[in-house]
Amino acid sequence: MPTEANVAVPATKRAAKPVMFYRHRLPVRIMHWINVLSFFLMLMSGLTIFNAHPNLYWGKDSNSVPLLSIHAVEGANGELHGYTTIGGHSFDTNGVLGASHEVGDAQLSDRAFPSWATIPGRQWLSMARNWHLAFAWIFVLNGIAYIAYAIFSGHLRRDMIPTAQELRNIGASIKDHLLLKHPSGEAVKRYNVLQNLAYLLVIFGLLPLIVVAGLAMSPRLDALFNGGWVDVLGGRQSARTLHFLAALGLIGFVFVHVFEVIITGLWNNMRSMITGQYRLPPQTHDKTEKHS
Amino acid sequence: MMKRRTREKQLQMQLESQPPRRRFLRLSLAALGATVLSACDRLTSNSTFVGALESAQNLSRAAQKLVTGRAAMAQEFTPADIRASFRSNGTIMPNSEQYDALLKNNFADWKLEVSGLVEKPMQFSLADLRKLPSRTQITRHDCVEGWSAIGKWKGVPLHHILALVKPLPDTQYVVFRCADPMDEDDDDDDSGQQPKKEVKDSTYYESVDLDDAYHPQTILAYDLNDAALPVKNGAPLRVRIERQLGYKHAKYLMKIELVKDFDHIRGGKGGYWEDEGYEWYAGI
Numbered sequence: 001m002p003t004e005a006n007v008a009v010p011a012t013k014r015a016a017k018p019v020m021f022y023r024h025r026l027p028v029r030i031m032h033w034i035n036v037l038s039f040f041l042m043l044m045s046g047l048t049i050f051n052a053h054p055n056l057y058w059g060k061d062s063n064s065v066p067l068l069s070i071h072a073v074e075g076a077n078g079e080l081h082g083y084t085t086i087g088g089h090s091f092d093t094n095g096v097l098g099a100s101h102e103v104g105d106a107q108l109s110d111r112a113f114p115s116w117a118t119i120p121g122r123q124w125l126s127m128a129r130n131w132h133l134a135f136a137w138i139f140v141l142n143g144i145a146y147i148a149y150a151i152f153s154g155h156l157r158r159d160m161i162p163t164a165q166e167l168r169n170i171g172a173s174i175k176d177h178l179l180l181k182h183p184s185g186e187a188v189k190r191y192n193v194l195q196n197l198a199y200l201l202v203i204f205g206l207l208p209l210i211v212v213a214g215l216a217m218s219p220r221l222d223a224l225f226n227g228g229w230v231d232v233l234g235g236r237q238s239a240r241t242l243h244f245l246a247a248l249g250l251i252g253f254v255f256v257h258v259f260e261v262i263i264t265g266l267w268n269n270m271r272s273m274i275t276g277q278y279r280l281p282p283q284t285h286d287k288t289e290k291h292s
Numbered sequence: 293m294m295k296r297r298t299r300e301k302q303l304q305m306q307l308e309s310q311p312p313r314r315r316f317l318r319l320s321l322a323a324l325g326a327t328v329l330s331a332c333d334r335l336t337s338n339s340t341f342v343g344a345l346e347s348a349q350n351l352s353r354a355a356q357k358l359v360t361g362r363a364a365m366a367q368e369f370t371p372a373d374i375r376a377s378f379r380s381n382g383t384i385m386p387n388s389e390q391y392d393a394l395l396k397n398n399f400a401d402w403k404l405e406v407s408g409l410v411e412k413p414m415q416f417s418l419a420d421l422r423k424l425p426s427r428t429q430i431t432r433h434d435c436v437e438g439w440s441a442i443g444k445w446k447g448v449p450l451h452h453i454l455a456l457v458k459p460l461p462d463t464q465y466v467v468f469r470c471a472d473p474m475d476e477d478d479d480d481d482d483s484g485q486q487p488k489k490e491v492k493d494s495t496y497y498e499s500v501d502l503d504d505a506y507h508p509q510t511i512l513a514y515d516l517n518d519a520a521l522p523v524k525n526g527a528p529l530r531v532r533i534e535r536q537l538g539y540k541h542a543k544y545l546m547k548i549e550l551v552k553d554f555d556h557i558r559g560g561k562g563g564y565w566e567d568e569g570y571e572w573y574a575g576i
Contacts, residue, residue: 053438062439126569134348220356220575227367
């Protein structure tokens with residue numbers, strides 16, 4: 001049923017003229033980019049720390065058979081070869097995982113993650129810890145500030161928590177995503193339900209998990225409540241494994257996030273996260289009107 | 293005709309423009325990645341920047357002490373958690389004639405010297421230490437590399453020793469001096485002719501503040517898993533600093549020194565690995 005506003009601006013005219021709207025407020029934009037920077041610095045310095053003992057276990061100590069091991073084996077010719085072993089199955093990952101070339105080196109080095117993925121580039125545990133444990137403060141404080149802002153500004157309630165109706169339409173949203181069909185017109189103003197669930201899972205699932213599992217590796221914090229709380233995560237080595245898995249989950253999120261940013265209009269999305277201004281794509285009528 | 297050619301040209305241009313744009317995007321991403329990486333490595337060799345990164349450890353130490361409390365106890369485990377062999381790291385056999393001689397005699401001639409800012413410097417034989425009150429604890433050892441091992445330790449709580457030697461009011465830190473030489477000579481020629489060079493402060497050392505020194509779980513351990521401490525784990529005596537990482541738990545103890553500061557010792561950072569760039573505060 002057409003409302004007065006709809007009559008005043010016919011759809012055809014609206015489509016012809018780009019409509020800008022203010023999508024991201026300044027605090028969100030600032031915190032987003034601080035998060036991007038500190039996430040990548042922590043990820044890459046974390047890989048250097050992992051390289052110092054490239055095995056993951058389940059339990060309190062590291063005396064069991066590793067669940068994951070990234071290692072090099074020296075062949076008969078003395079040449080190293082990289083393998084990744086997961087749950088007893090070995091995969092040839094030479095050149096990337098287990099053994100890889102450091103910049104300018106002709107020979108392979110014995111290192112779990114390659115130097116192009118680590119900070120610092122060469123295997124230097126103490127320096128990686130300096131990076132990791134300093135940016136952890138920035139990452140966590142920024143994250144806490146974001147959650148506080150999201151709650152108190154209404155961002156969480158207004159933009160992030162899906163409505164019951166949106167949740168019921170999740171099937172259609174999944175189909176649209178798989179077909180790379182994206183909402184147009186007014187529907188763009190609101191995050192879609194899958195986007196909402198992904199953000200909520202990251203903000204209230206993966207990020208708290210990675211922080212708590214990280215803190216559980218600290219011997220001093222393990223003494224909190226006179227010890228024992230780390231067993232909730234399965235023990236310190238389990239916590240180390242969960243920390244790693246949560247990082248993998250976040251990498252997965254970043255891949256999907258960046259993919260969606262690119263295919264739904266890289267420059268438009270980038271502008272909206274830098275200046276806040278987002279250009280509404282013109283309404284197309286061949287799509288299901290799931291928000292009406 | 294003209295119109296059609298223009299249209300074709302446009303289409304062709306569109307087709308051609310796609311790959312270069314993608315290539316541009318890919319190249320710029322790769323260039324961005326390489327720039328960020330080399331920028332990080334450049335920052336890593338900037339001492340002001342690294343100093344700023346390192347200062348975060350003061351924040352971590354303050355926050356951890358505040359949150360856990362000074363007296364917080366490290367987790368203790370049950371006998372079921374103990375494994376047969378306790379992993380060894382770093383020195384597994386000190387390369388020194390002095391240590392060889394002590395080991396030969398089963399440490400009967402070994403004495404722990406406690407000195408520095410104390411009213412009453414003392415020496416303790418292994419038998420003396422075994423006569424003092426002891427504490428037994430099953431704890432987890434966490435290496436900075438990432439592995440963990442659980443073992444049962446028995447030894448004298450350090451606070452008993454401190455009570456005997458009576459620290460002077462200026463005391464701020466307790467320094468542990470060890471038998472294992474760390475600064476090996478560079479000659480790899482294996483001639484075996486050169487006498488061992490005795491370089492000042494060339495052996496492993498560590499230090500803790502008084503919070504950790506007086507902590508009930510800080511013990512001078514002489515037993516591991518109900519047997520005398522093996523050589524690979526630090527015989528005859530090692531310190532347990534249960535709320536910090538493995539490198540603080542100095543092995544092959546020879547001397548305990550109470551000091552006001554450790555600026556004058558070796559690299560001045562308070563420990564062998566600290567001098568190599570690791571954090572003095574290893575609670576994280």
